[in-house]
Amino acid sequence: xxxxxxxxxxxxxxxxxxxxxxxxxxxxxxxxxxxxxxxxxxxxxxxxxxxxxxxxxxxxxxxxxxxxxxxxxxxxxxxxxxxxxxxxxxxxxxxxxxxxxxxxxxxxxxxxxxxxxxxxxxxxxxxxxxx
Numbered sequence: 526x527x528x529x530x531x532x533x534x535x536x537x538x539x540x541x542x543x544x545x546x547x548x549x550x551x552x553x554x555x556x557x558x559x560x561x562x563x564x565x566x567x568x569x570x571x572x573x574x575x576x577x578x579x580x581x582x583x584x585x586x587x588x589x590x591x592x593x594x595x596x597x598x599x600x601x602x603x604x605x606x607x608x609x610x611x612x613x614x615x616x617x618x619x620x621x622x623x624x625x626x627x628x629x630x631x632x633x634x635x636x637x638x639x640x641x642x643x644x645x646x647x648x649x650x651x652x653x654x655x656x
Contacts, residue, residue, distance in 0.1 A: 526626045528583035538637050539655035561640040583620045587636035
């Protein structure tokens with residue numbers, strides 16, 4: 526999945542908006558003003574403990590259940606602890622083509638649903654009408 530494909534998939538989620546609160550290099554995706562994903566070029570992660578090659582790809586941060594986050598990191602070398610995020614609840618996915626598109630879509634869906642699940646019942650209801 527390319528960064529453009531990921532962006533299209535993210536923006537097709539109900540009530541999703543895109544903004545740049547961290548500068549023009551970091552795309553932040555929100556559902557009803559709650560962040561559930563970011564996309565940035567890996568080279569912005571200067572202090573990340575990854576290869577120089579990994580930093581040539583786009584990275585997507587996604588919220589994740591802490592237990593599942595660890596499992597995904599064990600299964601996929603291109604899933605690492607969330608860069609500049611709470612490492613137990615966020616993963617960084619290096620968009621290098623090594624993860625099947627369906628799996629990335631599932632991770633995006635889970636991130637979105639985790640954030641929605643923490644919203645008020647009223648906000649949840651308005652979103653669920655569009656799913």
